[in-house]
Amino acid sequence: MADRQTLEFERPILELEAKIEELKRLGGSALQAELRQLERRARRLQEEVFSELSAWQKVQLSRHPQRPFTLDYISRLTADFFELHGDRHFGDDGAIVGGLAQFSGMPVVVIGHQKGRGTKENVRRNFGMPRPEGYRKALRLMELAARFQRPILTFIDTPGAYPGIDAEERGQAEAIAKNLEVMARLPVPIIATVIGEGGSGGALALGVADRILMLEYSIYSVISPEGCASILWKDQQRVEVAAQELKLSAQDLRRLGVNDEVIQEPPGGAHRDPEAMARSVAETLSRHLAELVAIPKAELLARRYQKYRAIGAVRGA
Amino acid sequence: MAWWNRKREKREASQALAEKRSVPSGLWHKCGQCGEILETQRLVESSRVCPKCRHHFVMPTIERIALLCDEGSFVEEDTTVEPEDRLGFVDTRRYVDRLRSAAKSAGVPDAFREGVARIEGHEVAIGFFVFEFMGGSMGSVVGEKIARLFERALERRIPAIICSASGGARMQEGILSLMQMAKTTVALARLREAGVPFLSVLLHPTTGGVAASFAMLGDIILAEPKAQIGFAGPRVIEQTIRQRLPPGFQRAEYLLAHGMVDAIVERHDLKARLGQLIRLLS
Ligand SMILES: [Zn+2]
Numbered sequence: 195m196a197d198r199q200t201l202e203f204e205r206p207i208l209e210l211e212a213k214i215e216e217l218k219r220l221g222g223s224a225l226q227a228e229l230r231q232l233e234r235r236a237r238r239l240q241e242e243v244f245s246e247l248s249a250w251q252k253v254q255l256s257r258h259p260q261r262p263f264t265l266d267y268i269s270r271l272t273a274d275f276f277e278l279h280g281d282r283h284f285g286d287d288g289a290i291v292g293g294l295a296q297f298s299g300m301p302v303v304v305i306g307h308q309k310g311r312g313t314k315e316n317v318r319r320n321f322g323m324p325r326p327e328g329y330r331k332a333l334r335l336m337e338l339a340a341r342f343q344r345p346i347l348t349f350i351d352t353p354g355a356y357p358g359i360d361a362e363e364r365g366q367a368e369a370i371a372k373n374l375e376v377m378a379r380l381p382v383p384i385i386a387t388v389i390g391e392g393g394s395g396g397a398l399a400l401g402v403a404d405r406i407l408m409l410e411y412s413i414y415s416v417i418s419p420e421g422c423a424s425i426l427w428k429d430q431q432r433v434e435v436a437a438q439e440l441k442l443s444a445q446d447l448r449r450l451g452v453n454d455e456v457i458q459e460p461p462g463g464a465h466r467d468p469e470a471m472a473r474s475v476a477e478t479l480s481r482h483l484a485e486l487v488a489i490p491k492a493e494l495l496a497r498r499y500q501k502y503r504a505i506g507a508v509r510g511a
Numbered sequence: 512m513a514w515w516n517r518k519r520e521k522r523e524a525s526q527a528l529a530e531k532r533s534v535p536s537g538l539w540h541k542c543g544q545c546g547e548i549l550e551t552q553r554l555v556e557s558s559r560v561c562p563k564c565r566h567h568f569v570m571p572t573i574e575r576i577a578l579l580c581d582e583g584s585f586v587e588e589d590t591t592v593e594p595e596d597r598l599g600f601v602d603t604r605r606y607v608d609r610l611r612s613a614a615k616s617a618g619v620p621d622a623f624r625e626g627v628a629r630i631e632g633h634e635v636a637i638g639f640f641v642f643e644f645m646g647g648s649m650g651s652v653v654g655e656k657i658a659r660l661f662e663r664a665l666e667r668r669i670p671a672i673i674c675s676a677s678g679g680a681r682m683q684e685g686i687l688s689l690m691q692m693a694k695t696t697v698a699l700a701r702l703r704e705a706g707v708p709f710l711s712v713l714l715h716p717t718t719g720g721v722a723a724s725f726a727m728l729g730d731i732i733l734a735e736p737k738a739q740i741g742f743a744g745p746r747v748i749e750q751t752i753r754q755r756l757p758p759g760f761q762r763a764e765y766l767l768a769h770g771m772v773d774a775i776v777e778r779h780d781l782k783a784r785l786g787q788l789i790r791l792l793s
Contacts, residue, residue, distance in 0.1 A: 355723075362742060362760070364769075366742040366743070367727045367740075368723075376700075398689060402697070416685055436602075450686060505694055507596075507684070507687055508595060
């Protein structure tokens with residue numbers, strides 16, 4: 195249904211679909227031909243709109259309020275999930291969730307940023323913006339995974355680390371840095387999947403991995419288009435061009451050699467068919483995981499080192 | 512915007528201007544903190560620390576190298592590594608043009624210089640952010656040089672030292688600049704595993720992606736007095752929480768009080784303290 199959660203470019207598609215539903219309700223064989231024609235038109239319109247999405251439109255899709263979040267994937271992908279709480283130092287951050295689970299017949303540790311739906315849950319989840327205790331909870335779970343030889347699946351979906359006094363006071367920079375360092379050397383396979391927004395260092399803190407996967411309409415960026423526009427263009431309205439210039443789409447990152455695979459989304463995006471999306475994610479994850487568990491530990495770490503050591507654009511090396 | 516915010520911005524702007532003026536060009540120089548008029552030559556001789564109020568002015572990289580390294584011992588490495596505009600980034604100016612003018616005014620191809628030197632006779636792998644080059648922002652060249660510095664320190668088993676002064680990741684290199692956080696840290700992780708010390712020196716300012724990667728991972732972390740150190744910028748925090756920031760927020764003294772750095776060291780003592788740490792750790 196077209197409501198306030200609908201993006202502008204989705205609206206004509208959803209309106210057409212609403213009309214089709216209406217006709218179906220009215221029934222009658224006389225309408226059959228018209229119905230089929232309308233359905234074709236709706237499909238074509240969706241293909242058209244989605245075949246030439248701008249970078250900014252992809253940013254909007256990556257933040258779509260109806261998009262599946264980490265827990266939506268965990269519940270569809272894994273069995274026997276046991277959520278674990280707290281960093282053992284300060285508190286339990288709702289912006290990061292994690293725990294033990296079974297995936298693809300294997301015991302794993304799952305960790306991800308968690309956004310909320312609606313005001314109340316968004317407050318609890320802090321809009322998916324972790325504080326240091328969130329990163330330290332993730333760190334604790336990763337070390338647990340290493341101790342019990344469990345592969346780690348992370349799900350990235352955050353506007354960024356929380357910029358607040360309390361977060362700075364408790365060492366936001368150190369918390370992120372520490373995760374990068376520990377992930378670099380963890381002797382278990384790690385797969386990071388960007389399911390929505392990959393917002394800067396706050397995303398990377400769950401992102402040092404053997405494989406980086408991105409959903410088709412997810413993004414990964416050093417800064418938000420809004421932040422970039424206001425700093426470089428001195429104009430917050432220039433988000434569209436900032437998004438374009440930042441090369442933050444899954445496809446751009448594939449070209450830049452940063453991600454390893456882009457997972458195709460259902461027509462209209464993950465939120466239009468979360469079940470189908472979860473099936474694709476599961477299939478892709480289990481394929482990569484099967485490859486990674488076969489690699490000896492020393493080799494795994496050497497390859498992980500090379501992967502990050504090679505990223506960048508320099509001349510005259 | 513709240514009244515105090517506006518007032519504060521004005522104050523911050525004038526402070527920033529004062530700090531900018533802190534890099535002397537003429538014969539005389541006014542201290543941004545106490546207002547003392549100082550002779551430029553005398554200021555340089557006192558390592559750009561105000562003799563009256565101990566305010567630490569921004570120090571050009573070339574003077575920093577002379578301050579810390581035994582005379583003539585710094586041998587610079589990887590000087591031919593240069594930036595490349597892989598994204599074809601254009602904002603109000605083309606990134607390639609920004610690079611060209613930064614290189615011209617700073618006299619180096621990017622924002623980091625590194626090599627091997629001696630500190631009180633000890634051999635070290637040492638690197639310096641060049642804040643004069645695009646605010647010391649970390650792009651691919653900076654990340655590459657830092658990774659090489661750590662690799663060299665590991666190979667020769669000599670302590671690594673980095674003097675950071677950076678606003679964080681370089682936006683014009685997009686995701687590639689973000690990934691330098693990972694690149695520098697994977698290299699550092701190997702060094703630390705091998706038990707080779709990394710001494711991190713935080714200068715004004717050390718923020719964003721530099722703070723949130725190798726810089727906050729020193730075995731020992733030293734900071735210069737009043738250096739601004741943190742993850743998020745003060746402006747962003749104020750806009751997010753709609754609150755005034757406490758006095759001294761994100762300054763070196765604040766980090767020391769919150770357990771985030773080992774010691775605050777005045778510039779005059781920095782070399783001696785680094786020498787002492789190397790002795791104690793090797
Ligand atoms: Zn003074």
